[in-house]
Amino acid sequence: MRAISGAALQATLDEITAEMRAATERGRVANYIPPLAAVPDSRFGIAVVLGTGEVHVAGDADEAFSIQSISKVFALTLALGAVGDQLWNRVGREPSGSAFNSIVQLETEHGIPRNPFINAGAIVVCDVLLGRLQPREAIGQLLRFVRELAGDDTIAIDESVARAEQDTGFTNRALANYMRAFGNIHGEVELVLGTYFHFCALAMSCRQLAMAGRYLMAGGISDGHRVITDKRARRINAVMMSCGQYDNSGDFAYRIGLPGKSGVGGGILAVAPGIASIAVWSPGLNPSGNSQLGQMALERLVQRTGWSVFEPR
Ligand code: GLU
Numbered sequence: 001m002r003a004i005s006g007a008a009l010q011a012t013l014d015e016i017t018a019e020m021r022a023a024t025e026r027g028r029v030a031n032y033i034p035p036l037a038a039v040p041d042s043r044f045g046i047a048v049v050l051g052t053g054e055v056h057v058a059g060d061a062d063e064a065f066s067i068q069s070i071s072k073v074f075a076l077t078l079a080l081g082a083v084g085d086q087l088w089n090r091v092g093r094e095p096s097g098s099a100f101n102s103i104v105q106l107e108t109e110h111g112i113p114r115n116p117f118i119n120a121g122a123i124v125v126c127d128v129l130l131g132r133l134q135p136r137e138a139i140g141q142l143l144r145f146v147r148e149l150a151g152d153d154t155i156a157i158d159e160s161v162a163r164a165e166q167d168t169g170f171t172n173r174a175l176a177n178y179m180r181a182f183g184n185i186h187g188e189v190e191l192v193l194g195t196y197f198h199f200c201a202l203a204m205s206c207r208q209l210a211m212a213g214r215y216l217m218a219g220g221i222s223d224g225h226r227v228i229t230d231k232r233a234r235r236i237n238a239v240m241m242s243c244g245q246y247d248n249s250g251d252f253a254y255r256i257g258l259p260g261k262s263g264v265g266g267g268i269l270a271v272a273p274g275i276a277s278i279a280v281w282s283p284g285l286n287p288s289g290n291s292q293l294g295q296m297a298l299e300r301l302v303q304r305t306g307w308s309v310f311e312p313r
Contacts (some may be wrong), residue, residue, distance in 0.1 A: 004305055006054055012304050013046055013058035018291045019300070020044040020059070020282065022313055025283030027292030030264040032225055036066060039266070041284045044293055046301075049208035049214055049277045061206040063279050066161050068210065068263030071199040072122040073216075073240065079116075079128045079231060083267035087101045087128060091121045091265055094242050095250070095267070099289070101171045102180060111182020115243040117261060119196075120175045123185070126196045130187045139198045146202065149212040149222055155204055162201035169193060206267070209279035213269050216240075217277040241309075245295075248288035257308030266291040270298055272307040 004012070021044060031037040045060035066092035079087050096114035098105055105114055113120035129138045139157070147155050165172075176193055179185045185192060186264035204212070215222040216237055228236075241258035243253040245268075252260060258278075260270035270289055278301070282293035302308050 001090055006050075006056065009048065009305070010056050010058075010079050010301065012301065013048065013056055016297050016304075017046060017059040018301050019045060020297050021206045023262060023293055023296070025292065026282070029283045030267070030285060030289075032264075033161065033168055035158065036265060036283070039065065040277050041282075043266075044282045044297070045206040046280045046297055047210040047278070049217070049247045051218060051275055054165075055207065055210070057207055060281070061279075063281075064155045064203040064205050064208075065267055065283070066130075066158060066200070066263070066265035067202045067204050067209065067267050068200050068265040068269050069091065069119075069122070070261050070263040070269050071142070071146075071202050072125070073236065073261045073269065074142060074149075074212070075122060075125045075129065075199055076175040076239070077205055077215075077228060077232075077236060078141060078145060080236075081228065082132060083128055087116075087125070087287045089301050091116050091124045093239050093243070099247060101175065103171070105173055106182075111179045111184040112210050113179070117239065118246065119172055119242045121180060122199070123172065123176050123192060124179065126199065127185050127187050127192045130192060130195060135191050135195045135198075138195050139221065142199055143202070145210050146204070149215060149227065150204070150208040151211055151223060152208050155202070155208055156202045157198055159188045159204040161203070162198045164252055165197035165200055166194065169197060172196065204267075206279040209267060209269050210277045213271055213277035213279065216271045217273060219273075234261075234273075237273060238273065245290050246288050248286070248290050248294065252290070254294065256295065257300050257310045258298070258302065259309075260298070262294070264289050266294060268294040268298065273309065275307055284304075
């Protein structure tokens with residue numbers, strides 16, 4: 001790994017932002033709900049929090065966007081805290097090779113989703129959290145958790161996104177009911193989904209997201225406080241590396257080489273363990289549902305910094 005000064009890192013982020021602003025192939029903004037379809041594809045932001053605590057941002061790094069599936073990382077962290085490794089009896093940790101909302105594997109695999117980062121897996125994670133809490137409490141717990149991780153009490157859930165998810169979530173309803181038929185959803189389907197939709201509707205900026213990801217960069221520690229054990233942080237990073245970009249996870253590992261989790265709002269949280277927590281946002285998606293420019297920006301950042309986990313340290 002090459003050492004990089006704060007000034008050089010800032011210059012690199014500014015340079016990448018200028019390149020992304022000029023890009024013509026920007027992907028397609030998610031349009032399954034109006035609040036996401038309304039986001040202009042011109043947006044691009046990036047934030048990097050270093051292990052030293054130094055923060056560097058560029059572009060639209062302070063504009064809040066819908067983090068969508070990135071919330072699956074925080075929900076997984078809470079569920080592992082609640083029930084420990086027993087969670088893995090109800091959800092796997094293998095890449096799915098399928099779309100984020102695919103139902104096909106669930107039949108042959110008896111209602112056990114491949115991993116916690118596809119929709120079916122995250123719905124099981126919500127059900128696990130609801131084993132101990134009412135929906136309102138589980139949503140409040142997640143919100144408090146990300147606020148604390150980011151050190152920012154202004155983070156909120158966008159109720160218009162939650163409502164739109166609720167109104168259009170037919171596939172998620174099918175997934176949840178199907179898993180319920182296999183006995184892998186224990187609670188009432190509508191309550192589990194209501195919780196899941198609110199998790200998806202968390203709105204955060206790149207700066208807030210990169211701050212929230214510090215515990216994954218720093219062996220489970222955020223701001224001097226232990227959030228989870230170092231072993232658990234390593235393992236969450238491993239699942240992010242193998243499963244964090246839907247059916248595009250292998251390519252992401254190949255091109256970028258960092259644990260990462262994307263969302264259909266166009267955000268990606270990526271972690272360079274021991275070095276940096278990185279958040280990038282650009283709403284145009286590639287055909288797998290991952291931010292087109294977000295991935296390109298991360299690829300360039302990693303090339304210019306040597307931060308891939310596969311780089312000799
Ligand atoms: N709210 C989306 C859904 O459940 C989340 C999709 C995503 O970011 O992967 O369909």
